[in-house]
Amino acid sequence: MSVEIERFVRLVQALPDCKSTDSERYTTFRVHEKPFAYLWPDTATVGLKQTLIEQAALVAERPDVFEVQFTTGSFGWVVVHLEGVDLDELSELTLEAWYLTAPEELLSTPPTPRSLVEAG
Numbered sequence: 001m002s003v004e005i006e007r008f009v010r011l012v013q014a015l016p017d018c019k020s021t022d023s024e025r026y027t028t029f030r031v032h033e034k035p036f037a038y039l040w041p042d043t044a045t046v047g048l049k050q051t052l053i054e055q056a057a058l059v060a061e062r063p064d065v066f067e068v069q070f071t072t073g074s075f076g077w078v079v080v081h082l083e084g085v086d087l088d089e090l091s092e093l094t095l096e097a098w099y100l101t102a103p104e105e106l107l108s109t110p111p112t113p114r115s116l117v118e119a120g
Helices: 005-013 052-061 087-099 113-119
Strands: 018-022 027-031 034-040 045-051 066-072 075-081
Touching: 005 018, 005 034, 005 087, 005 113, 034 087, 045 052, 045 087, 052 066, 052 075, 075 087, 087 113
Parallel strands: none
Antiparallel strands: 018 027, 027 034, 034 045, 045 075, 066 075
16 A cells, blocks of 8 residues: 555646645645645655544544644644555545635536546
């Protein structure tokens, strides 16, 4: 069970209105200029926006794969170790991060986790 960095990037790029910005140490993924995911290639980890409840559940269930990144308002960001997650689960978590960030007009015809997996 593992997801390669390039596969995660293709998955995220399949989301509507997703844009990425590279910096020296990480890539930020945004929808309508709002971040919903980060990628740190050096550690093969991604950060994903989640609800506080989902953040707590993921970290409690599998602390070797998920860790708390930070919280802000009613959201909890989760670090995901790519070597410990499969593509289907990562697709669901990434889509949830996008849902929590995307504007209403994009949510009327959203992608599905399966469509993201099949896109790349």
